[in-house]
Amino acid sequence: MILFISRRSNVYLLIKKLCFGLIIHWGGTETYSFNQFSELQKEYILLRLQYNPSFNVYIFSIPDKALGYTLNFDIVKSVISEFVFGEICVNNIVAWEETLNLLKSLSCYKKNHPQTKVSFRGHDFYAICPSYNLLNCDNVFCNLSYPKGCSYCIKNINIVNKKLLFSGFNDMTVWKKSWNDFFSHTCDEMIVFSNSTKELFIRVYPVLETKIHIIPHKTKQLPIVQVKKHKNINIAMLGSITSVAKGANIVGEMCDGNKDPHLKLVVIGAYKNAPKGLIVTGKYKPLDIPKLIKKYQIDIVFIPSVCPETFSYTTAEAMSMNMPVVCYNMGAPAERISKYEKGLVLKNIHPLENLQEIKNFVEKLRKEIK
Numbered sequence: 001m002i003l004f005i006s007r008r009s010n011v012y013l014l015i016k017k018l019c020f021g022l023i024i025h026w027g028g029t030e031t032y033s034f035n036q037f038s039e040l041q042k043e044y045i046l047l048r049l050q051y052n053p054s055f056n057v058y059i060f061s062i063p064d065k066a067l068g069y070t071l072n073f074d075i076v077k078s079v080i081s082e083f084v085f086g087e088i089c090v091n092n093i094v095a096w097e098e099t100l101n102l103l104k105s106l107s108c109y110k111k112n113h114p115q116t117k118v119s120f121r122g123h124d125f126y127a128i129c130p131s132y133n134l135l136n137c138d139n140v141f142c143n144l145s146y147p148k149g150c151s152y153c154i155k156n157i158n159i160v161n162k163k164l165l166f167s168g169f170n171d172m173t174v175w176k177k178s179w180n181d182f183f184s185h186t187c188d189e190m191i192v193f194s195n196s197t198k199e200l201f202i203r204v205y206p207v208l209e210t211k212i213h214i215i216p217h218k219t220k221q222l223p224i225v226q227v228k229k230h231k232n233i234n235i236a237m238l239g240s241i242t243s244v245a246k247g248a249n250i251v252g253e254m255c256d257g258n259k260d261p262h263l264k265l266v267v268i269g270a271y272k273n274a275p276k277g278l279i280v281t282g283k284y285k286p287l288d289i290p291k292l293i294k295k296y297q298i299d300i301v302f303i304p305s306v307c308p309e310t311f312s313y314t315t316a317e318a319m320s321m322n323m324p325v326v327c328y329n330m331g332a333p334a335e336r337i338s339k340y341e342k343g344l345v346l347k348n349i350h351p352l353e354n355l356q357e358i359k360n361f362v363e364k365l366r367k368e369i370k
Contacts, residue, residue, distance in 0.1 A: 031217075031313065032091075032121075032123070032217060033091065035217075035218060048060070048061055048062075049061075049076065051093075051095075051096050051097070053095045053096075053097065056071060056097055057069050057070070057071055058070050058071070058073070058075075058076050060079075073097070073098045073101060073102075077105050080105070080109065081109065084113060084116070085109075085113065085116045086116065086117065087116065087117040087118070087119060088106065088109070088110075088116060088117070088118045088119070089118075089119040089120070089121065090106070090118070090119070090120045090121065090187075091121045091123070092121065092123050092124065092126075093126065094124055094126045094132050099126075099169070100169075100170075100174070100175075100178050103178050103179070103181075103182045103186070104178075106118065106182065106186055107181065107182065107185065107186045110185070110186045117188050117189070118186050118187050118188050119187070119188060119189045119190070119191065120183075120187050120189070120190045120191070121190075121191050121192075122190060122191065122192035122193065122197050122198075122201060122212075122310060123193075123310055124310060125200065125201075125308075125310075127179045127182075127183075127201070127205075128144070128176075128179075128200070128201070128204050129142075129150070129154065129172070129175070130154060130169050130175065131153075131154060131157055133245045133307035133308075134200075134307055134308060135244065135245055135306070135307050136153045136157075137152075137153045137154075137156040137157050137158075139244050139249075139306075140306070141306060141307055141308060141330055144200065144203055144204060150172040151171060151172045151173075154169075154172055176204070179205065180205055180207070183205050183207050183208055183211070184207045187208075187211065188211065189211050189212075189213060190208055190211050190212045190213070191212075191213055191214075191215050192212060192213070192214055192215075192310065193214070193215065193216050193217050193310055193311040193332065194214065194216065194310060194311055194331070194332035194335055194336075195214055195335055196308060196330075196331050196332055196334070196335045197308070197310045197311075197331075197332065198212050198214055200308065216311065217311050217313065217316075219313060219316040219317065219320065220286055220287075220317075220320075221320050222286065222287070222289060222290055222317055222320045222321045223290050223321065224321055224322045225290045225293045225294060225321045225322065225323060227293065227294060227297050227298060227299070228294075228297065230297045231262060232262045232263070232264055232297070233262060233263050233264070233299050233300075233359055233362050233363070234264045234265075234266060234296055234297050234298050234299050235263070235264070235265050235266065235298070235299065235300055235301075235302050235355075235358055235362075236265075236266045236267070236268050236292075236293065236296065236298040236300070236301050236302065237251060237265070237266070237267045237268070237269070237271075237301070237302050237303075237304055238268050238269060238289065238301060238303075238314035238317060238318065239268075239269045239270075239313075239314045240269050240270045240271075241267050241269060241270070241271045241304065242270055242271060242272050244306070245305060245306060245307040246304065246305055247303075247304025247305050247306055248271065248272075248304075249306075250304045250306065250349070250351050250354075251265065251267070251271065251278065251304055252275050252278075253351035253352065254351045254352065254354070254355045255275040255276065255277045255278045256275055256276075257351065257352040257355070258277060258355060260359070263355070263359060264277075264279065264296075265277065265278050265279070266278075266279040266280075266281070266296045266298065267279065267280045267281065268281050268284060268289065268292050268293075268296075268298075269281065269282070269283065269284060270282065270283060279296065281296075286317060289317055289321070290321060293321065293323065298323070299324065299362045300323065300324040300325065300326060300358060300361070300362050301314070301318035301323050301324070301325045301326070302325075302326050302327070302358060303315050303318075303325065303326070303327035303328075303333045303337075304327075304328075305327070305328065305330075305331065305333065306328060306330075306349060307330070307331065308330045308331030308332070309331040309332050309333055310331070310332055311332050312331070312332050312333045315327065315332070315333040315336060315337065316336075319336065319337075319340060319343075322342070323342070324342040324343070324344070324361070324362065324365055325337050325340065325342065325343050325344075326343070326344040326345070326346060326357075326358050326361065327343075327344075327345060327346065328345070328346050328349055329345050329346065329347055342365065344357070344358070344361045
């Protein structure tokens with residue numbers, strides 16, 4: 001999504017900001033975008049450009065009413081070159097067909113308009129690797145290394161994902177050099193939403209150390225939930241648990257191996273092809289969560305992501321309700337949960353062992369309450 005923010009003057013229309021990003025689904029990045037729109041639309045005229053990889057089309061809108069579209073990236077570059085921008089904000093460009101061409105275009109624009117501020121938002125790790133959640137070819141968080149090297153890994157990623165992963169991609173050396181050049185010579189600042197994200201980016205691109213700032217997402221404070229005493233131990237996963245990265249395989253293995261009739265797993269959200277024993281509530285609104293927590297007598301919220309989340313709204317929502325929360329030792333969730341008195345950070349990913357650890361933690365908390 002490209003966001004143009006403009007202010008009227010009595011001589012001409014001055015474009016104040018330009019943000020790039022791609023809306024793939026209704027997730028955290030989309031929430032962030034619309035929060036920005038609501039904050040700025042009273043003062044500015046907003047125009048954004050989205051890229052749809054399914055149809056290879058660039059769409060202009062204000063911000064959600066379509067104005068026009070083009071299949072030709074050269075036309076996009078031509079439109080951009082017609083304006084003098086106060087700021088360009090690269091918000092999210094996962095799967096852009098012209099990713100590296102876009103970086104070159106922004107670099108050229110910056111050279112011709114050095115007064116224009118260029119900002120970047122770290123919603124994902126696409127700038128580090130086309131596998132934007134940093135899962136390697138074994139579907140494991142790579143932690144920025146792979147025994148056989150990054151090039152081997154990216155070439156062996158599941159072929160189903162290749163259309164997404166290889167947009168504008170040649171090889172890992174070219175990819176990282178292009179992004180390093182962008183961060184070194186074009187980008188003026190980077191905004192991330194957790195310290196863990198900052199550390200990962202700086203490890204790959206040290207030049208960002210003086211340019212990066214942490215500004216967590218704004219989240220809604222949900223009511224504190226008190227669940228009535230009950231015998232079962234009920235574990236909830238919040239959100240759309242529909243991918244390996246979000247922990248779908250973890251939850252599946254837990255369900256398949258769970259032999260305890262008093263241990264229940266509940267997905268408050270979506271889960272495709274739910275295994276036997278898993279309760280799935282379906283889509284929900286954030287304000288519905290406290291009611292669902294009470295309805296299913298949830299004891300603890302499990303964040304099953306096996307990738308380093310850059311923020312995690314579900315973690316923030318669970319903590320705001322004063323619920324016990326558990327996650328794996330990576331990303332923004334672990335950063336916050338490790339400091340939370342009702343938090344548990346699992347050191348290793350072993351689904352059935354983890355299930356027992358979560359059960360033990362809930363029992364421990366119950367004893368402490370007594």
